[in-house]
Amino acid sequence: MKSPSQPRDRGIPEATVARLPLYLRALHGMAERGIATVSSEDLAVAAGVNSAKLRKDLSHLGSYGTRGVGYDVEYLVYQISRELGLTQDWAVAIVGVGNLGRALANYGGFVSRGFRVAALVDADPEVVGDTIAGLNVEHIDDLEAVIKRRGVSIVVLATPAAAAQEVCDRVVAVGVTSILNFAPVVLSVPESVDVRKVDLSIELQILAFHEQRKAGGPLMAVDSQ
Amino acid sequence: MKSPSQPRDRGIPEATVARLPLYLRALHGMAERGIATVSSEDLAVAAGVNSAKLRKDLSHLGSYGTRGVGYDVEYLVYQISRELGLTQDWAVAIVGVGNLGRALANYGGFVSRGFRVAALVDADPEVVGDTIAGLNVEHIDDLEAVIKRRGVSIVVLATPAAAAQEVCDRVVAVGVTSILNFAPVVLSVPESVDVRKVDLSIELQILAFHEQRKAGGPLMAVDSQ
DNA sequence: CCGACTTTGTGCATCGGTTCACAAAGGGAT
DNA sequence: ATCCCTTTGTGAACCGATGCACAAAGTCGG
Numbered sequence: 406m407k408s409p410s411q412p413r414d415r416g417i418p419e420a421t422v423a424r425l426p427l428y429l430r431a432l433h434g435m436a437e438r439g440i441a442t443v444s445s446e447d448l449a450v451a452a453g454v455n456s457a458k459l460r461k462d463l464s465h466l467g468s469y470g471t472r473g474v475g476y477d478v479e480y481l482v483y484q485i486s487r488e489l490g491l492t493q494d495w496a497v498a499i500v501g502v503g504n505l506g507r508a509l510a511n512y513g514g515f516v517s518r519g520f521r522v523a524a525l526v527d528a529d530p531e532v533v534g535d536t537i538a539g540l541n542v543e544h545i546d547d548l549e550a551v552i553k554r555r556g557v558s559i560v561v562l563a564t565p566a567a568a569a570q571e572v573c574d575r576v577v578a579v580g581v582t583s584i585l586n587f588a589p590v591v592l593s594v595p596e597s598v599d600v601r602k603v604d605l606s607i608e609l610q611i612l613a614f615h616e617q618r619k620a621g622g623p624l625m626a627v628d629s630q
Numbered sequence: 631m632k633s634p635s636q637p638r639d640r641g642i643p644e645a646t647v648a649r650l651p652l653y654l655r656a657l658h659g660m661a662e663r664g665i666a667t668v669s670s671e672d673l674a675v676a677a678g679v680n681s682a683k684l685r686k687d688l689s690h691l692g693s694y695g696t697r698g699v700g701y702d703v704e705y706l707v708y709q710i711s712r713e714l715g716l717t718q719d720w721a722v723a724i725v726g727v728g729n730l731g732r733a734l735a736n737y738g739g740f741v742s743r744g745f746r747v748a749a750l751v752d753a754d755p756e757v758v759g760d761t762i763a764g765l766n767v768e769h770i771d772d773l774e775a776v777i778k779r780r781g782v783s784i785v786v787l788a789t790p791a792a793a794a795q796e797v798c799d800r801v802v803a804v805g806v807t808s809i810l811n812f813a814p815v816v817l818s819v820p821e822s823v824d825v826r827k828v829d830l831s832i833e834l835q836i837l838a839f840h841e842q843r844k845a846g847g848p849l850m851a852v853d854s855q
Numbered sequence: 856c857c858g859a860c861t862t863t864g865t866g867c868a869t870c871g872g873t874t875c876a877c878a879a880a881g882g883g884a885t
Numbered sequence: 886a887t888c889c890c891t892t893t894g895t896g897a898a899c900c901g902a903t904g905c906a907c908a909a910a911g912t913c914g915g
Contacts, residue, residue: 420872426835430814444892453816457874457895464894472880472893489835490842497834504733511729514814514831519838558845559837582844583837589655589739591678599840601833606739608826609722610651610714612784612808613744615824617715619807620783645902669862682865682904689864697863697910 417488421462425485427452428459429518432482444475486519496523498557500572501564502532502542505587509563510538523555528568548572549579559583566590642713646687650710652677653684654743657707669700711744721748723782725797726789727757727767730812734788735763748780753793773797774804784808791815798825 431451435443445463449456463469463476466488470476486492497515499506502525509515510522527533528545535542543551551557560576562569562584569588576584577598584600586592592600656676660668670688674681688694688701691713695701711717722740724731727750734740735747752758753770760767768776776782785801787794787809794813801809802823809825811817817825 418872422836422839423832425839426829426832427816429835431816445894446892451816453818455874457876458872460892460894461873468894470893471882473882473891475892488839490838491835493842495834495838495841504736508729508733509830512830514829515834518831518835520831520834558841559834583841585833585837591652591656591676593678597844599837599844601837603828603830603833604651604739605734605737605828606743606745607648607651608810608828609720609740609745609784610654610716610743611647612810612824612826613715613720614647614650614713616720616783616808617718619822619824643902670864671862680904682906683902685862685864686903693864695863696912698861698912700862 417465421465422489424452424454424458424462425489427454428462429482429485429489429491432478432485436478436482440478442471442475442477443481445470448476491519493519495520495559496555496557497521497559497561498524498526498552498555498576499561499563500526500545500548500576501562501568501588502527502529502535502537503563503565506561506563507537509561509587510540520559523557524551526551528564545572548575552576552579552581557581559585562586562588562592564588642690646690647714649677649679649683649687650714652679653687654707654710654714654716657703657710661703661707665703667696667700667702668706670695673701716744718744720745720784721780721782722746722784722786723749723751723777723780723801724786724788725751725770725773725801726787726793726813727752727754727760727762728788728790731786731788732762734786735765745784748782749776751776753789770797773800777801777804777806782806784810787811787813787817789813 428448431448435451445460446456449459452459466484469481469484497520499509499522502510506525506527510525515522522538522540525537525540525542526545526548527542533542533544558581560581560583562572564572566588569586569590570592573584573592573594577594582598584592584594584598586600586602589604589606594600653673656673660676670685671681674684677684691709694706694709722745724734724747727735731750731752735750740747747763747765750762750765750767751770751773752767758767758769783806785806785808787797789797791813794811794815795817798809798817798819802819807823809817809819809823811825811827814829814831819825
């Protein structure tokens with residue numbers, strides 16, 4: 406019942422998807438330095454992964470390498486970009502223009518790869534109307550209208566924790582299915598909506614755990630040898 | 631009566647460590663709402679995970695639940711905090727006080743759980759000497775001195791990509807072994823140093839991949855090549 | 856004190872992902 | 886054209902994480 410028209414396997418493992426942007430960045434750097442072809446070994450080192458893993462990852466996209474030679478940098482950049490959907494233009498809205506939202510609006514890494522900050526939204530009347538990173542901050546009451554008017558398909562939540570779920574519900578109601586959440590809450594969304602979470606304090610806590618272990622805590626029975 | 635399972639298995643799976651902060655946050659919320667005990671089912675829902683997974687995760691810390699009842703919220707908060715090393719005070723330095731570094735310095739989530747921003751460092755003479763979030767911004771030339779003086783054990787890198795590796799090398803040289811890196815580069819560090827990476831543009835790219843797939847559906851036409 | 860009920864802790868099957876190791880494929884030299 | 890050298894692409898073993906399902910352990914009402 407499935408359409409066999411696709412030459413490539415469309416079931417790319419999640420772990421692979423998460424690494425493709427890494428390869429892409431390394432490849433961009435190489436392209437800028439005028440490198441035309443690269444071996445899996447060199448690219449793996451540049452991306453900080455094992456070369457067998459890299460080859461298996463790329464094999465999920467298709468057979469784009471040349472044995473005995475390696476991969477054509479430009480071509481691979483194109484293929485990965487296309488696979489990730491970066492050949493199209495994504496309109497992103499940032500909701501919550503506090504310190505973090507502001508930083509995100511100004512973050513160069515967004516625009517650089519197919520993403521465009523298309524709207525800034527906040528609830529604070531003090532901030533609404535300000536121009537940040539060349540964009541006018543709009544009022545949260547107009548959230549739905551702004552999303553539709555600007556064709557926003559990805560929403561970045563940088564609101565306080567207490568407001569995140571409500572904003573989330575509203576953007577989901579107008580059809581947004583991709584959300585990047587910086588608020589420290591577990592969002593509840595329909596199955597069809599994709600939420601990714603970035604939590605700064607969780608990362609620190611994980612570091613603290615390992616740091617504590619290294620340091621050898623007071624009540625700790627270290628099993629080293 | 632607590633069971634004599636104090637120094638429980640110290641080999642806690644990485645995946646479990648990554649979820650403990652999530653449980654901790656949910657538990658804090660419950661403690662604030664006056665909830666005394668919680669079942670694995672309820673806590674799992676609050677943390678957005680499967681209850682069997684939660685029980686297995688907690689079992690790695692010890693046997694802290696009571697069958698037929700659940701877990702004592704306060705006690706579990708304490709146990710997880712201790713395991714993560716949050717019962718001690720961690721001095722964090724933020725290097726790079728651009729938009730992102732500023733946002734991090736003001737981010738409440740840091741201080742709230744055992745972390746203390748102990749120093750801000752930047753290379754820009756325009757910024758050095760400013761007071762941000764109650765802290766004086768110090769010059770990058772004094773990096774090593776500041777780290778030693780303030781007892782910094784975790785460094786947050788919020789510098790431009792080009793500067794990250796050099797700063798990293800310097801902090802590693804004075805003994806820092808835990809780094810949270812926001813710069814879009816692969817840092818090379820000795821085996822003993824722990825680096826965690828947060829990359830905003832990578833998260834967006836992963837979202838774009840799934841969004842593209844949703845939008846296109848199984849019969850999406852993709853041109854040849 | 857007992858028996859019904861609740862919920863934990865875990866053995867086990869399973870799954871996705873990683874790594875190894877090598878045959879197959881291609882380029883370049885002669 | 887043929888041989889040698891390099892590097893890809895992948896089968897297969899391995900490893901850690903997940904989720905099911907249930908016995909064990911404990912509570913509570915009567």
